Amino acid sequence: MATATKINGQTEEKITALYCRLSVDDDNKDEESNSITNQKQILQDYARKEGYNNTMFFVDDGVSGTTFQRPNFMRMERTAENGEISTIIVKDLSRFGHEQVExxxxxxxxxxxxxxxxxAIQERVDTLTGDGVEMMPFHNIFNEWYAAQTSKKIRAVWQSKAEHGERIASIVPYGYRKSEDNPKQWVIDEPAAQTVRKIFALCLAGKGPMQIARQLEEEQILSPAVYFESIGRKHAQKVPKNPYGWEQATVGYILENRQYTGCAVNFKSTTVSYKVHKRIQHSEEDYQIIPDMQEAIIPEEQWLRVQELRKHKRRPTKTGRTILFSGLLYCYDCKSKMHFVAAKSMKRKQEHFRCSQYKSGRGNCAMHYIRDIVLERLVLEAVSDLSDFVRCYEPVFLYLLAKKNNAMRQKEYQQLQKAMENGTKADSRNRQAD
Known part of the structure; x- marks a missing residue:
């Protein structure tokens, strides 16, 4: 059954590709029969029996059949396009894929x-002899229907778990690991958790993600992907050449991850459909936050403080100075942010904040500005007056502060109550529609 071809003037036997695939969505009852080991054995036995000698395995483990963007499937396709493959053999058509058109x-x-x-061994499909070819479209349609039904079942399970206060995220973030006694429970991975605490502390000290990444590299702290490799933990991240090469995006992701406060965050994103695996990010209002799901690495107050700081990111100006009020000023008229204007040719007293919507007279707002030194003086006077008031009238200040906090809590309670009422009404309408 061997087929030969000439490559660089020499005769080479073409490859018989033995393709295996196992999806994380496969039912547990089929896990043993569809396992990679089982598929390999069936394909190897078939190839030996039918006289295929130059065999090569292409294996995609843990990849859905609804997409053809699989690493080893694409490698097999490139090999086929180069004219190096004569035959492709799969255990069954569902291992090849679940998308009938492709x-x-x-x-x-x-x-x-x-x-x-x-x-395809199981369906007895052979495109050379024509066996089973006429039935192949029907097998493919059924496999695609099965994938659609499986997707619906998985989404229903996620919804049910969330309604019962369970975590639906499968990826354990850097700083945690699965408990040996209960895989559903996360426990603190102390070496990584120390780095997480360090990242938050550096952010509170005024450093941005890029500065933090550089410091971690200088201190030779292993990046998450390399750390996972060192402890034998499975992960989907690409291992960088530089083991200490932290990415700015990785630091930013850690700083924004609310799960470090001990909660679970459900429904952060979804996919377009079971066929299109592009991720769609939900708005924060659609998140489900479940507190006290695991031990916290970062206190809630510290995490909130970091988020507030990151909303008002401060970047050094061209003069090398970081401005105290950068990102905190808004135009009184149009409510847009005010940008800091400075240059090496400017004197200190000339540096100022200007409405971002002015745009040299071509924008939607007038030339509203305030000099930086004037703003510093006004804020200093306001802080001084407030501190004098607190010293002289501390009981009154505490009363006014408590009154303000109580008003804010009442407003938050009313918003939460309104959201619950809207959710109840929507749920009632859905039941009536069903």
Missing amino acids: MGRLTQVVYPSHGIRFI
Whole structure:
């Protein structure tokens, strides 16, 4: 059954590709029969029996069949396009994929044009002899329908878990690990948690994600992907060449991850459909926050303080100075942010904040500005007056502060109550529609 071709003037035997795939969505009852080990054994036995010698495995473990963007499947396709493959063999059509249109294109157009024979053992499909070819579209349609039903079941399970106060996220963030006694429970991974605490402390000290990443690299702290590799933990991150090469985005993600406060965050994102795996991020209002799901690495107050700081990011100016009020000023008229204006040619007293909507007279607002030194003086006077008031009338100040805090809590309570009422009404309408 071997097929030969000439490569660089020499005759080479073409490859028989043995393709295996296992999805994380496969039912537990089928896990053993569809395991990679089982597929390999079946394919190897078939190839040996039918006389295929130059075999090569292409394996995608833990990848859905609804997408063809699988690492080893794409590697097999590139090998096929180079004319190095004569036959592709799979255990069954569902291992090859669950998307009937693309499967039909590959098996009926692409592979025949490359002279490639396609065999699915279980359905007895052989494109060379024509066996099972007429039934192949029906098998593919059923496999796609099965994938759609599985997707619906998984989403229903997620919804049910969330309604019962369970975490639906499967990825354990850096700083935590799964408990050996209960895989659903996260416990603190102390070496990584120390780095997480360090990142938050550096942010509170005024450093941005890039500065933090550089410091971690200088201190030779392993990046998350390399750390996971060192402890033998499975992960989907690409291992960088520099083991201490922290990315700015990684630091930013850690600083924004609310799960470090001990809570679970459900419904942060979803996919377009079971076919289109592009992630869609939900707004924060749609998140489900479940407190006290695991031991906190970062106190809630510290996490909130970091988020507030990151809303008002301060970048050094061209003069090298970081401005105290950068990101905190808004135009009184149009409510837009005011940008700091400075240059090496400017004197200190000339530096000022200007409405971002002015745009040299071409924007939507007038030339509203305030000099930096004037603002500093006004704020200093206000703080001084407030401190004098607190010293002289501390009981009155505490009363006014408590009154303000109580008013804020009442407002938050009313908003929460309104949201619950809207949710109850929506749930009632859904039941009536059903």
